[in-house]
Amino acid sequence: MAEVLVANRSQTRTEGKINFYGVHHLALNTDDMKMTVDFYVDVLGMRLVHAMKVPPGLGTGPGNRGNPPFEEIRHYFFDMGRDGLLAFFEVPKGAKEKGDRNALGAMQHVSFAVSPESQARIRARLDANRIPYDGPLEILPGIFSIYVFDPNDIRLEFSCQPSNGEGEPLIVPQVTQTKAEAMRELRSLTDDEQWLAWATRGLRE
Numbered sequence: 001m002a003e004v005l006v007a008n009r010s011q012t013r014t015e016g017k018i019n020f021y022g023v024h025h026l027a028l029n030t031d032d033m034k035m036t037v038d039f040y041v042d043v044l045g046m047r048l049v050h051a052m053k054v055p056p057g058l059g060t061g062p063g064n065r066g067n068p069p070f071e072e073i074r075h076y077f078f079d080m081g082r083d084g085l086l087a088f089f090e091v092p093k094g095a096k097e098k099g100d101r102n103a104l105g106a107m108q109h110v111s112f113a114v115s116p117e118s119q120a121r122i123r124a125r126l127d128a129n130r131i132p133y134d135g136p137l138e139i140l141p142g143i144f145s146i147y148v149f150d151p152n153d154i155r156l157e158f159s160c161q162p163s164n165g166e167g168e169p170l171i172v173p174q175v176t177q178t179k180a181e182a183m184r185e186l187r188s189l190t191d192d193e194q195w196l197a198w199a200t201r202g203l204r205e
């Protein structure tokens with residue numbers, strides 16, 4: 001895999017710009033969809049936008065494309081803002097062991113962008129439901145987060161930038177470093193100057 005990537009690098013470096021429009025959907029697993037809907041809709045105030053079952057033939061057998069290997073399981077979607085969907089599969093109870101969020105390839109946590117007032121409302125809702133959380137903590141300059149575990153033991157974070165007021169926070173500009181700032185860390189990775197120049201070509205001087 002790595003060899004293929006290196007072999008094609010000169011070609012990919014000359015092709016057109018790729019546009020990323022944020023997360024289309026983030027897919028997670030639960031073994032209790034009702035409990036999950038209760039938490040995301042009732043506690044957090046997210047909107048359920050689509051409820052379905054995975055069509056037959058995609059769970060087991062050759063139709064599977066990496067989705068959970070169970071037939072016709074529930075697959076629900078929530079609006080997580082910025083035109084992105086939070087999705088859950090419902091795997092049969094007892095069919096899968098609990099995951100290790102610190103394992104390689106696992107999702108450690110996900111942070112949702114919120115306004116300061118919304119973060120305060122989420123804290124009030126968590127308090128009202130006696131759900132413990134950490135924070136707010138300043139996790140990067142000007143960015144304040146709270147951390148909570150959902151009922152599936154998925155680690156969630158809610159981040160706000162008070163400097164942006166109640167509007168949508170401008171996240172990337174807030175954390176984007178200069179070349180020199182990034183280089184201070186990147187030089188611990190390699191001393192290949194050509195690689196370093198490529199890796200930081202999207203940063204200002």
Ligand SMILES: [Fe+2]
Binds near residue numbers: 109110111157
């Ligand atoms: Fe985080």
